[in-house]
Structure formats: structure tokens, C-alpha cells
Amino acid sequence: MFSDRFDQLVQALRILPSVGPKSAQRMALHLIMKNREGAIGLAHALNEATTYIHECSVCHSLTENEICDICLSHERDDQILCVVESPADVMAIEQSGSFRGKYHVLGGHLSPLDGIGPEEIGIPYLVQRLNEGKVAEVILATNATVEGQATAHYLVEATKHLPVQMTRIAQGVPQGGELEYVDSHTLSQAVHNRMRMK
Amino acid sequence: MFSDRFDQLVQALRILPSVGPKSAQRMALHLIMKNREGAIGLAHALNEATTYIHECSVCHSLTENEICDICLSHERDDQILCVVESPADVMAIEQSGSFRGKYHVLGGHLSPLDGIGPEEIGIPYLVQRLNEGKVAEVILATNATVEGQATAHYLVEATKHLPVQMTRIAQGVPQGGELEYVDSHTLSQAVHNRMRMK
Numbered sequence: 001m002f003s004d005r006f007d008q009l010v011q012a013l014r015i016l017p018s019v020g021p022k023s024a025q026r027m028a029l030h031l032i033m034k035n036r037e038g039a040i041g042l043a044h045a046l047n048e049a050t051t052y053i054h055e056c057s058v059c060h061s062l063t064e065n066e067i068c069d070i071c072l073s074h075e076r077d078d079q080i081l082c083v084v085e086s087p088a089d090v091m092a093i094e095q096s097g098s099f100r101g102k103y104h105v106l107g108g109h110l111s112p113l114d115g116i117g118p119e120e121i122g123i124p125y126l127v128q129r130l131n132e133g134k135v136a137e138v139i140l141a142t143n144a145t146v147e148g149q150a151t152a153h154y155l156v157e158a159t160k161h162l163p164v165q166m167t168r169i170a171q172g173v174p175q176g177g178e179l180e181y182v183d184s185h186t187l188s189q190a191v192h193n194r195m196r197m198k
Numbered sequence: 199m200f201s202d203r204f205d206q207l208v209q210a211l212r213i214l215p216s217v218g219p220k221s222a223q224r225m226a227l228h229l230i231m232k233n234r235e236g237a238i239g240l241a242h243a244l245n246e247a248t249t250y251i252h253e254c255s256v257c258h259s260l261t262e263n264e265i266c267d268i269c270l271s272h273e274r275d276d277q278i279l280c281v282v283e284s285p286a287d288v289m290a291i292e293q294s295g296s297f298r299g300k301y302h303v304l305g306g307h308l309s310p311l312d313g314i315g316p317e318e319i320g321i322p323y324l325v326q327r328l329n330e331g332k333v334a335e336v337i338l339a340t341n342a343t344v345e346g347q348a349t350a351h352y353l354v355e356a357t358k359h360l361p362v363q364m365t366r367i368a369q370g371v372p373q374g375g376e377l378e379y380v381d382s383h384t385l386s387q388a389v390h391n392r393m394r395m396k
């Protein structure tokens with residue numbers, strides 16, 4: 001439609017998650033008709049971000065420097081390490097404001113059928129971090145999926161010999177969750193892990 | 199989160215229509231973690247599109263050239279001119295495959311309270327195009343909003359002296375529209391404009 005470069009822009013916008021052909025067209029038209037300055041700014045931000053953002057050499061989260069702000073912070077507790085699958089999980093936990101320790105990003109979960117074993121998600125490197133002796137508790141915050149659970153269990157086994165406490169984030173009914181809409185697996189977990197109130 | 203450039207990318211993505219703070223974060227993480235090449239391609243497409251796409255000098259739709267492909271086409275009927283508010287409308291009508299004439303994009307609708315009169319949406323230029331004598335029918339395809347209707351009525355008045363047939367796209371119940379979900383104004387229009395079947 002209109003021109004080759006318009007169609008190329010529509011195609012390029014399709015790489016964004018949950019943007020289908022119709023929204024990509026609407027976005028392209030919006031940028032060209034109503035916000036060219038914004039479009040140029042977005043192009044710049046994309047180039048900057050892809051050039052300068054990379055993995056933190058300590059925790060494997062994202063940073064523009066050698067080591068990320070969280071790893072460098074003296075205000076965060078070195079003794080508690082939260083293990084997650086991805087930087088998206090770091091972001092989610094940070095935004096919940098519920099954690100003031102440090103992180104370790106695995107970059108995935110165990111998935112033997114896809115050839116992803118302990119080496120591929122850097123478990124030896126995590127064990128080495130724990131070996132340094134600073135960490136007293138590891139919070140296993142891998143996803144509550146089959147693979148995330150298996151990865152958590154594997155980590156408990158792999159660190160058996162270390163004097164480190166291993167905990168797992170709680171599973172249950174989400175805040176505001178109406179029971180009739182909660183899936184039955186979650187519900188059965190919630191009943192099984194029920195907590196004493198009195 | 200993570201770094202300044204990450205936050206700048208999230209902010210820059212917010213200019214996209216119907217992208218809120220949460221989706222912008224998800225998009226930024228997706229691009230950085232899973233598709234850097236796509237992100238660089240998107241930056242390039244944005245720069246190219248904003249540099250090379252502009253208004254067609256004849257119909258005021260979008261093109262990379264002086265005159266757009268539709269205006270230049272010899273396979274399209276010069277005698278029927280479809281008047282729309284924006285290039286988005288040209289796109290919608292082209293994709294419906296229902297029209298093989300030429301277009302005229304007003305670039306808006308009359309809105310006296312906002313200081314948008316006939317001059318601002320180029321009605322003198324449209325009248326001049328019609329004065330050339332090639333066009334036999336004008337299809338008024340401005341939006342079915344109060345302003346779009348007013349603009350269509352104004353155009354009928356402004357071209358009264360010209361030997362040009364003026365038609366308006368039909369209004370009624372949309373294809374597949376279940377009556378109970380159609381708004382009552384549309385429904386009353388549909389009853390009023392009912393068509394004889396026998």
C-alpha cells in the first residue's frame with residue numbers, strides 16, 4: 001500500500017510481540033501521519049539499545065556497563081540470591097518491590113528434549129558463585145511451569161553439598177483471584193500448601 | 199529498569215498507538231533478548247519511511263514519488279473520484295477491493311470550533327480539480343461521524359454549480375452485524391434507508 005517503504009515499515013513492525021498485520025498498518029500510518037518525530041526517536045532508541053545493552057558479567061541480567069547496578073549496589077543484601085529464568089523475571093520482581101537481595105539469571109530452564117542441560121543454562125557458574133561462600137539463602141524463582149519446577153528441583157540437588165538454604169517462591173491463588181476462575185492445578189496446589197492461621 | 203537506554207526504548211515505544219507502559223516494557227525486552235536484528239531492521243525502516251514518504255501532489259495520499267501510483271495508473275477510472283478524510287481511509291477502501299477510480303484526500307474534516315474551515319482541508323483545491331471537467335461522479339466517503347457528514351454536505355453545496363454527480367457511501371448495519379449489538383442511531387438510519395427487494 002502507498003509505497004515500498006511503507007510496506008517495509010509495516011513488515012518491520014510485525015516483529016513486535018502481539019502486533020498483527022492490522023495493528024502494524026495502523027501503527028505505520030500513525031507514525032507517518034501523526035508522529036514522524038516520535039518515529040525518528042524510536043529508531044534512535046532502538047539503535048542505541050541494541051548497541052549498548054548486554055548481559056551483566058556477574059548476574060547475567062541486562063546492563064550497559066560491565067556489571068549491573070543491582071550487582072554493584074551496597075544497599076542490597078549479598079546474602080540472599082534470587083534465581084530466575086530471564087531478565088523479564090528480574091523486572092517483574094523488582095517492580096513488585098518485594099526483594100532487596102541480588103539476582104542470578106539462568107537464561108532459560110532445563111529442557112533435555114531441546115538439548116538444554118545444566119551447562120546451557122550456566123548451572124556450574126551458579127554453583128561456583130555459591131561456592132564463594134557469601135550467599136546464605138537462594139530463592140528459587142524459576143517459573144511455576146513443569147520446566148521451571150524441574151529446574152528448581154535440579155538446583156536443590158546440585159547444591160546439596162553446600163551450606164546454603166534453598167527456598168522456593170510460594171504457589172497458590174493469585175491476589176484477587178476468584179476461585180471459580182482459578183485453574184484446578186493451581187487450586188489443588190493452594191489447598192495442599194494451605195497455611196495455618198490460628 | 200536495567201539501564202537508561204532500556205528506559206528510553208520503553209518510552210520511545212509508548213508513541214505507538216494502544217501501547218501502554220506494560221506492553222512497551224514487554225516489547226523492549228522482547229527486542230533486546232530475542233530479536234536484536236529485527237530491532238535494527240525496524241530502526242532502519244522507520245528512518246527510511248520518515249525520510250522518503252510524503253503527500254502525493256495530486257491526491258494528497260502518501261507516496262515516495264511526486265505523484266502516487268493510483269493517480270498515475272491508466273487502469274483506473276479518471277471519471278470517478280472518491281473523497282476521503284485521510285490516507286488510512288484510502289487504505290481501507292483499497293483493501294475492500296470495491297473501488298477502481300481515483301482518490302482525493304482532504305486531510306481532515308470541517309471543524310469550525312477548532313478553526314478548521316474549507317481552506318484548511320483544501321476544498322478550493324478539490325473544486326479546482328473538479329473544474330478541470332474530467333470527473334463525472336464524486337463519491338463522498340468521509341466518515342459517518344457528525345463532522346464527516348457535515349463535510350460531505352458542505353461539499354455538495356460547494357459543487358452545486360458543477361455538472362458532477364455527488365454520491366455518498368451507504369450507511370447501515372455492518373455485514374454480520376447482529377441487530378441487538380448495533381447502536382440505535384445506525385439502526386434507525388438503516389431502517390430509514392431501507393432498500394426495496396421486490
Ligand SMILES: [Zn+2]
Binds near residue numbers: 058067071072
Ligand atoms: Zn548484575
Ligand SMILES: [Zn+2]
Binds near residue numbers: 268
Ligand atoms: Zn495521488
